[in-house]
Amino acid sequence: MPSFLEFIFTFKGRERPFAQAFFRHENYLEEEDPTFSLPMLGRSSLLIQHAFNVLSIEKGIGLGGSWVLRQTALYHAFDVRYGHSLWIVLKGDGLMRKRIPKAASRQPDMKPASMTSATRSLVACLHVHLIILEWSAENWGDFVDYLEEKRTVNAIDARLAPVAEMTSPMQIAQSFSRRGTIDTTVSKRSTFYSQESSPRQNSGVPVSPTSPIFKRSFSNFLRRGSDLQTVQENCLPGEQATEDATAGDADEDALNDFDLKFSFDQFQRLSLLGDELEQGIISIEQNKAVLAEIQAQYETVLKSPAFKAHVRLEECTGKISTFFRRLRSIEREMDMHLVRLKALSRAIDSDKVVFDAALQYKSTRTSEYFAHSAKVSSDRMEEWTMKMHGIAVKTEQETISMHVITIFTLIFLPGTFLATFFSSGVxxxxxxxxxxxxxxxxxxxxxxxxxxxxxxxxxxxxxxxxxxxxxxxxxxxxxxxIHDGYADEKGTTHESPAGLGIQGQPERLPGA
The missing domain is CATH 1.20.5 (Single alpha-helices involved in coiled-coils or other helix-helix interfaces)
Structure with missing residues (x-):
């Protein structure tokens, strides 16, 4: 059966596990062709053959106890006249090599001595199929429990976190105040390095632009400190009276908890968990499709006239009914795992919505905080402008007075000089x-x-x-x-290539 090569080629070195299950079959149940018959070897031209692979989840060894996707591929050919079978089972470890002989030693129908006819051989073949198919459904329950535990660890804090308290204006201001303190230290280091590099610039040695990590200046800290003072001035008197050192530490810890509970790393872990769920759902659905194909294959074969002519179905009716009943049981078990996986997938999607809503809520509260701070700063600047206007008016009046005094001084200065000279005794x-x-x-x-x-x-x-x-x-x-470089609003001087135009070409004077 050439199509079995597709299954063989999937067993190779790969970065990600193979996650596709499918079914192939070729049946020859028409009139027997003597050309392809080998009676001396117990082979006839009446043949049913099929190949398939199924997927299951297994706990990895040496991978930190993580679950990995594994596959088992099978090729089976059954001679309808003589009852001879050919099996090729492929798996990455020796699990099936142990299970099939173990089942053969326990099941009377699978012992070689019991395979005296095509009917008895068919029953043994059905048992081997059940061993492979039951393996495809046996570890999914533990895998779902593992995913539920991971989801609970990553999402329980997000669902119960006091988002409103962790995004209060006071805590937002404290966040920027702490960041400003850190940035001030970095800014001082940046100033020291810039002072060391200035002689190189004067000597004509090219110096690279300032690194982005040193771009924050002391003005950021002053501005954020002013914002913190603005929020503190606008707090209610009762709230100020109830705050003490312990409450301040609790607020700081609460803000740190928000950064941990709603970090992007945790959101990525939920996304990866969702990917594992999707892979599990797709694998079970493919296994169910293969299971349905196997059931349809044997239902078709059992109804074939050539098969009925050589296999006495009345001798194994109970065994065949048991085979189909166990297939339905495996399918129901897969459906149960599929329902749990889909429910868990919906729960993870809900957790992602909670994460997104919390981040959007924090962004909204931060925008409101900055808008309020801008309003307070604007009012304060307006007050300062009015005061400066008053100072300017007074300065103008004093300037006029000084002008009058200066004019009179210039008028009387020659006379004063002469009077002083005449009275000096010369x-x-x-x-x-x-x-x-x-x-x-x-x-x-x-x-x-x-x-x-x-x-x-x-x-x-x-x-x-x-x-x-x-x-x-x-x-x-x-x-x-200033002409050689430019300074940004934070006071950082950047060098610009002098004498260069667009695309690094020398500038040309107009008309040149």
Whole structure:
């Protein structure tokens, strides 16, 4: 039977277990052809033959006790005239090699001495079929129990978790506050590394852009701390009175529990569990299809005139009825496991919905928290703007006053200077009438005045000029650094390829 090669080729090295079950048959129950008959070997041309494989679940060895899908393939040929049978059983271990001889030693119908006719051989063949088919339905109950336990471990917390308490504004604010504290430490390290790398940039050595892990700055922590203060200011007085250090620790633990109970890793585990369930459901449904094909095969064969002519069915009517009854029993057992698997699959889908609803609820509460924080911050900024407006008005009034004072100072400054100069003793006035003129210049006093005043003026002008040059150079260096790179809103400076246009090509001036 060439189609049996399809079953043989499935037994090979593969990453995932083979998960397909099917049935093939070729019957030759027409008139006997002498060309294909070998009487000396006990072979005739009247032959029924079929091949199939079934799937079952077995506990793996050395895989952490996990359940794996296994298959057993069978080829069977039965000579209707002489009652000879040919069996080829394929399995990845020696389980069937032990079960079939063990059953043959216990079942009288399977002992070689009892196979004296085609009818008795047919009964033995039916027993071998039952051994294979019963194996395909024997471990599914334990597998379903294992999946139910895994589902309970992964989903019980999600169904009973206090989501509303774990997504309160206070806990959301505490979450961002703790993250901001961690980011502040990372930001300090980033500042240290950037200071070390700045001399390289000045020396012309290319430096890679700042790593994304160092992109958070101290302003994030201040902003999140402000959000936490905003939430604390908007809490009810009664709630503030009932909070203490123990409650704070409990809130922190509750938030950590939310991250654990509704983590994406747990959602992935539920998804993988759902995949195992789907694989089990598909395997049982395929086994049921093979079971129906085997039942239809023998029902057709038993009604064949050629088969009735060589096999005395009246001698094994009870055995055949028992065979079909056990087939129906195996099918009912598979149906029971299938119902449990489908119910568990629906429960896992429900758990996924709970997970998704919890995550969406947290996202909604977080959005509400940020919207409320933005409203409070906006009101506070408006209040600050009004205060700054008042300060600006006062500053404008003071500026006008300073302008008036400056104008009057400029008007009276020459007179003040002359009055100071005339009263300094450089000039002598003829108040007592002892001089030949109304006034006399004291040249020594004038020289002393100029000797002290002129160098002092030169020193002041030179110092101001030096400071002006230094500040101007620093400003130009800062402007050139800004032109060479750009700084984002977090204060991180990024380098941009100078002189390069789109696709890394050199820029060209217009008209070039």
């Amino acid at each position: 000039l002598n006035w003829n108040d007592e009438g002892l001089l030949d003129a109304d006034w006399a210049l004291r040249s020594e006093a004038l020289k002393l005045f100029l000797f002290i005043c002129v160098p002092l003026m030169i020193v002041i002008i030179a110092g101001w000029s030096l400071m002006y040059v230094v500040v101007r150079r620093k400003r130009k260096a800062t402007e050139s650094a």
